[in-house]
Amino acid sequence: QQKAAFSTTSSSSRSFSTAAQSVEGPAVSIQNFDMEAYNAALESGYSDFEASLTLGGDDRSLIKTDVRTNKYHIKPVPIESTSVFRGSCTGNPPTQRGYDAAMELFAKLEGLEGKDLCSAVQAVYDDHRSRLSALLNLPEGTEVVLCPSGSDAEYIPIAIARALKGDDVHITNGITQLSEIGAGSAPAAVGKYFSTHVPLVGRLSGEREVLSGFENLGGITVSARDNDGNVVDAATEMDNFAEEAFARGAYPIIHGVFGGKTGLRDSKMAPSLEGGDKSLSVVDACQGRFSTDELHEWLNQDSLVLFTASKFYQAPPFCGAVLIPKGVADKLRGTPAPQPHTMFDAEGLGGFLTEKEMPPCLQSWGEMLGQERRSNVGLALRWEAGLAGMEALSHVPDDVRIAAVDNWAGTVSNMVNGEDNLDAWCTERSIVSIRVQKGDGWLSMSELRDLYRWMSMDVSGLVPDATAEEKEALSQSTYIGQPVHVSDSHAIVRIALGVESLVSYLDDSNSTLQEDQAVVK
Numbered sequence: 257q258q259k260a261a262f263s264t265t266s267s268s269s270r271s272f273s274t275a276a277q278s279v280e281g282p283a284v285s286i287q288n289f290d291m292e293a294y295n296a297a298l299e300s301g302y303s304d305f306e307a308s309l310t311l312g313g314d315d316r317s318l319i320k321t322d323v324r325t326n327k328y329h330i331k332p333v334p335i336e337s338t339s340v341f342r343g344s345c346t347g348n349p350p351t352q353r354g355y356d357a358a359m360e361l362f363a364k365l366e367g368l369e370g371k372d373l374c375s376a377v378q379a380v381y382d383d384h385r386s387r388l389s390a391l392l393n394l395p396e397g398t399e400v401v402l403c404p405s406g407s408d409a410e411y412i413p414i415a416i417a418r419a420l421k422g423d424d425v426h427i428t429n430g431i432t433q434l435s436e437i438g439a440g441s442a443p444a445a446v447g448k449y450f451s452t453h454v455p456l457v458g459r460l461s462g463e464r465e466v467l468s469g470f471e472n473l474g475g476i477t478v479s480a481r482d483n484d485g486n487v488v489d490a491a492t493e494m495d496n497f498a499e500e501a502f503a504r505g506a507y508p509i510i511h512g513v514f515g516g517k518t519g520l521r522d523s524k525m526a527p528s529l530e531g532g533d534k535s536l537s538v539v540d541a542c543q544g545r546f547s548t549d550e551l552h553e554w555l556n557q558d559s560l561v562l563f564t565a566s567k568f569y570q571a572p573p574f575c576g577a578v579l580i581p582k583g584v585a586d587k588l589r590g591t592p593a594p595q596p597h598t599m600f601d602a603e604g605l606g607g608f609l610t611e612k613e614m615p616p617c618l619q620s621w622g623e624m625l626g627q628e629r630r631s632n633v634g635l636a637l638r639w640e641a642g643l644a645g646m647e648a649l650s651h652v653p654d655d656v657r658i659a660a661v662d663n664w665a666g667t668v669s670n671m672v673n674g675e676d677n678l679d680a681w682c683t684e685r686s687i688v689s690i691r692v693q694k695g696d697g698w699l700s701m702s703e704l705r706d707l708y709r710w711m712s713m714d715v716s717g718l719v720p721d722a723t724a725e726e727k728e729a730l731s732q733s734t735y736i737g738q739p740v741h742v743s744d745s746h747a748i749v750r751i752a753l754g755v756e757s758l759v760s761y762l763d764d765s766n767s768t769l770q771e772d773q774a775v776v777k
Contacts, residue, residue, distance in 0.1 A: 284308060284362065284633055285369035289458040293318050293634075297332065300324040305362045306332040309350065309572050309641075311634030313404055314440075314451035316347075317573050328738065329712050332572060339733040340771045344754030345517060345543065345687050346738040348570040351756050353648060354641030361640045370629060377631040378612045384639050385615065388577065391646045392563075393548050395555055397582030399615035404455040404635050405574035406542035406564045407440030408608050412578045413509050413538050413560050414447060414470060415605060415621070418594035420532055420587060421507050429475035429509040430497040432490035435741060436480040436516030437540060445511075446473045454607040456630055467607070469599025474506075480513075480520055485743030491524035498526070498535060509536045514550070515543035517740045518750065519684025527557035531583045536560065542576065544568035545685050547654045555581040565642025568686070570754045575638040585617040593620040600624035645755040652762065661686045664753055664761055667769060671776045672751075678776070681746075686753035687737070691746045698746035704739035708749060711736055711775075729777040736775065751775055 284304070286294045290311040296319045297307030309332040310317045316327055325331050328347040334355050335341055341349070350358065361380065368376050385400045394400075403409040417427045429445045431437070440450030447470025453459050478493045494510050501508035512525040528537040537559040541551070544567050554561050561579040565571040580588070593600065600606050600621065611626030613635075649657070668688050669680040677693040692699040692707065699707065716722065716731040737750030751772065753761070761768040 312455045312632035314453045341735045342751045343735040345752035347573045350572045357644035358637040358641040380636045381612045399580045399585045399617045401578040402613040403576040406576040407438045409562045409576040410444035423595045426506040428506045432478045433480040433513040433516040434477040457607045468603040483744045490522045511538045513540045515545045518689045519687035558583045569645040571642030589617040688751045689748040701747040734775045
């Protein structure tokens with residue numbers, strides 16, 4: 257089905273332990289909710305700093321000790337110089353630039369704990385908000401909430417809706433591009449947990465499905481494509497969803513996706529009506545593949561914008577933000593924290609955020625979130641890495657970036673189509689989606705998962721009759737985007753340009769395209 261209704265009414269409970277106790281010994285004190293992630297990374301042979309890059313996230317960031325990577329086959333260290341990385345649409349190991357920047361910040365936090373660590377992390381986040389605002393050229397008055405990922409950023413629009421409308425209005429949330437956005441986005445959009453772990457809690461216990469204060473939400477999901485792979489008209493579906501909500505007196509949160517897993521963009525990003533008093537618009541731009549003009553257009557129509565630095569800008573997994581337009585921020589500044597206040601407990605937003613991630617317009621929220629002395633050090637390190645990537649490209653005008661991306665995408669698509677068994681099924685900006693032939697058909701999702709894993713390994717010894725040229729290609733570790741199910745007949749894998757490969761392309765396009773040729777081969 258292209259559309260499915262869902263609601264959240266769970267009242268069962270989980271137990272939580274979030275006291276900000278720390279462990280002596282590491283360079284930066286490790287809070288108890290981070291211990292599982294920290295120990296898994298240390299057991300896998302990583303340093304204190306590298307382990308700290310994995311802290312303050314969810315199960316996607318955890319290192320699996322048997323393979324020394326997270327679930328995306330990513331390590332908390334830069335890839336080897338002989339490897340090629342084209343997987344920014346999925347998740348990123350730290351770039352060397354980001355690794356160095358985060359390590360410099362780590363050294364500044366060394367030896368701090370308790371109140372001193374909280375004060376230092378607050379200063380870091382204030383700096384991050386300021387730098388991010390400058391790099392995105394945000395209009396004056398736009399405010400920034402920092403989040404552990406783009407998935408848990410989905411909780412913020414719900415809380416904002418509660419603040420604007422009170423707790424006696426039914427909130428309903430419309431999500432588009434199901435299966436081509438992060439798997440956690442749809443459950444988070446109705447207040448559900450989407451992981452076995454919570455950033456400031458650690459591993460969850462019990463059976464509670466819904467965050468405290470986020471009960472009784474409703475909504476719909478709209479698929480990105482039909483069973484044949486044709487794009488669904490998500491904008492029309494969202495228009496109908498909003499009208500149905502208005503007719504029954506509900507308050508709709510209306511999503512538009514500007515670049516999902518294949519780069520697909522919904523045809524319309526709806527505005528927030530009456531400055532957020534009638535409806536709230538959310539633009540999911542988490543891939544980070546947009547222009548300044550496009551961003552300003554969304555903010556000028558009072559849309560909230562979800563953004564991450566852990567896709568195109570290649571921060572390690574993950575770091576997100578919610579950009580709040582001036583009109584909505586001004587209303588929130590004079591509005592009390594939403595009810596019920598259990599929304600800010602450890603079983604609610606307090607499991608994901610502290611007061612430090614809150615901007616001035618949400619000071620009343622910060623007061624509710626700041627009752628325990630906790631700091632998300634891992635998130636601060638990941639944002640530092642992401643900002644380093646953004647700053648590396650900040651001197652390049654948008655029109656030059658756009659032209660370079662178009663040239664790269666066209667050239668790589670032609671490379672793909674020049675191979676007998678490959679097809680550039682769709683190309684959207686800096687993401688080339690590829691289907692792989694198998695006899696009279698195409699490789700399935702499960703088969704492409706194997707391909708995705710094998711490409712990150714030296715498999716030259718597994719093909720004894722390969723030519724010398726083929727063995728060279730098989731020996732090189734190449735990291736691409738995870739497979740995506742796009743139709744009943746096939747799935748695709750992706751080659752995606754990231755900030756480092758774009759910087760490289762602008763400096764030396766021939767060398768960069770030689771790397772792409774190696775990936776294709």
